[in-house]
Amino acid sequence: MQSLYGHPFMQHRLQRSNETSSGKNWVQRFLRRHPMIKKKLSRNLSRSGAKVSEELLRQWFSEVEDILQEEGIDLSIFNNPKRIFNFDESGFQLIPRNFKALCGPHDENVYHVSNNSEKECFTALFGSNADGDLTPTMVLYSGQRISREIAESVPKGWCVGVSEEGWQTSKTFYEYMTNCFFQWLLETKTEFPVIVFVDGHTSHVNVELAEFCMRNQIFLISLYPNSTRILQPLDRLFFGPFKSIWSKVLKQFLLGDSSARLTKTNFPGLLKTAVDNFTNSKSCLKKAFNIFGICPRDVNAMDFSSLPTNGYKVLKNGTVESIECGLWIHY
Numbered sequence: 001m002q003s004l005y006g007h008p009f010m011q012h013r014l015q016r017s018n019e020t021s022s023g024k025n026w027v028q029r030f031l032r033r034h035p036m037i038k039k040k041l042s043r044n045l046s047r048s049g050a051k052v053s054e055e056l057l058r059q060w061f062s063e064v065e066d067i068l069q070e071e072g073i074d075l076s077i078f079n080n081p082k083r084i085f086n087f088d089e090s091g092f093q094l095i096p097r098n099f100k101a102l103c104g105p106h107d108e109n110v111y112h113v114s115n116n117s118e119k120e121c122f123t124a125l126f127g128s129n130a131d132g133d134l135t136p137t138m139v140l141y142s143g144q145r146i147s148r149e150i151a152e153s154v155p156k157g158w159c160v161g162v163s164e165e166g167w168q169t170s171k172t173f174y175e176y177m178t179n180c181f182f183q184w185l186l187e188t189k190t191e192f193p194v195i196v197f198v199d200g201h202t203s204h205v206n207v208e209l210a211e212f213c214m215r216n217q218i219f220l221i222s223l224y225p226n227s228t229r230i231l232q233p234l235d236r237l238f239f240g241p242f243k244s245i246w247s248k249v250l251k252q253f254l255l256g257d258s259s260a261r262l263t264k265t266n267f268p269g270l271l272k273t274a275v276d277n278f279t280n281s282k283s284c285l286k287k288a289f290n291i292f293g294i295c296p297r298d299v300n301a302m303d304f305s306s307l308p309t310n311g312y313k314v315l316k317n318g319t320v321e322s323i324e325c326g327l328w329i330h331y
Contacts, residue, residue, distance in 0.1 A: 045308055048226040054304040057231075060224040061299045073193060073219065078297035081130035084289065085196040087204075088234040089140070089168045091121040092271065094262040096247040096254070114254065115261035122267050123167055125176060126234060130295035132282030134275070136184050138176045139268050142166030153265040155272040157184075170206040178212055193217035197294065199228045230306070233288035241284065246274040 031037060065075060077083055094116040101110050127135035136157045141150070143162045154160045159180040161172035185194065196213075198204040200222040213220050223231045249270055254260050262270070275281070293301040 046226065049229070050308045052224065052227045052230070052307060054307060057224060057227065057302065057304070057307075058299055061293070064221055065297075067221075068195075068219065071219065073195075075297065077193070077195065078295050080191070081286070081289065081295050082133070082190055083192075083194045084130040084295040085127055085135070085194060086233045086289070086292075087125060087127040087135075087196065087198050088228075088232055088239075089123055089125040090239050090243075091123050092243070092246060092267075093118075094120045094122065094250075094267075096250045112254075113258075115259065120262075122262075122264075124271060125168060125173075126238070127181065128234065128238070128285045130233075130286065130289035132285040133188075134281065134285075136180050137271070137275070138172070138180060139271070140166055140168060140172060141264050150264050154268045158268065158272070160268070168201075168203040170203050170209070173203050174206060174209045174212070177209060177218070182212075182216060182218070193219055195219045195221060197221050197223055197231075197233075199223050199232065200225055230302070231292055233285065233292050236291055237284045237288040238281065242274065242278055242281070245277050246271070249274045249277065 095114045095118050103110055123140040125138040139160045141162050142165055146160055146162055163169045163172055289295045293299050
């Protein structure tokens with residue numbers, strides 16, 4: 001992107017008029033004269049993410065295939081969506097946003113008093129195969145141990161973990177893979193080997209987990225760095241609509257009792273309610289894996305036009321330079 005006044009069009013207009021600035025209504029008039037120019041909400045992107053290109057992603061897909069074949073895995077495995085998985089964790093706010101209320105004409109200030117803090121959130125790990133089947137969810141809390149009360153509050157088949165900050169760690173992920181996910185694979189009679197795609201965060205990689213996965217024919221594959229917004233199926237089409245459902249479930253819970261407070265013991269049940277209310281999650285997840293280009297295996301299924309490198313080039317020194325971009329106007 002480049003600023004309005006640095007654009008050649010504006011430089012030409014300013015030189016013609018011998019002015020150093022435009023009038024306060026110039027932008028609105030300009031947009032009316034050029035209806036083909038649209039205002040869009042820009043998304044923040046790190047410089048590392050801006051360097052992800054079609055060439056690099058195609059190379060990553062090819063390397064994944066080569067590694068699997070070296071390990072003796074037939075690529076026809078991608079034709080069986082029951083054997084392709086993705087995991088990702090996300091935080092869930094304990095206070096819903098955008099509470100609305102009906103008010104009188106003189107009510108200027110409206111509040112919703114909550115018994116939780118806006119800064120509080122609980123983390124949960126979700127997983128799915130390419131056929132849209134959700135794996136057991138893991139709820140994560142901060143602390144040193146899991147009390148009996150908390151353990152008994154977790155829905156059947158789910159699991160719970162604790163870490164110092166309440167986030168995913170290599171220890172909690174190892175516990176999930178060994179005690180929860182692997183047992184689920186056995187119970188559902190899933191054919192081995194299976195492939196699990198995760199982001200490259202250190203919480204998903206450790207020696208113990210690698211050894212366990214090798215022994216049990218579970219192949220962990222890290223997504224290409226700084227590209228999870230593009231490659232992560234759960235990020236693409238699951239968490240967005242699911243969190244909207246979570247917000248509705250949370251509002252109903254809080255509106256039903258003014259003294260209601262979300263705790264470690266009632267959070268899992270409410271989260272399960274949101275999962276049950278996400279009635280089209282299966283179709284959303286299947287579509288996400290298709291867009292991902294992994295199941296079915298087709299790198300051309302990806303929408304490479306959405307990559308920021310369409311408008312940027314990466315220089316030899318690693319910096320990112322704009323080459324083709326639209327106007328951005330701040331007013």
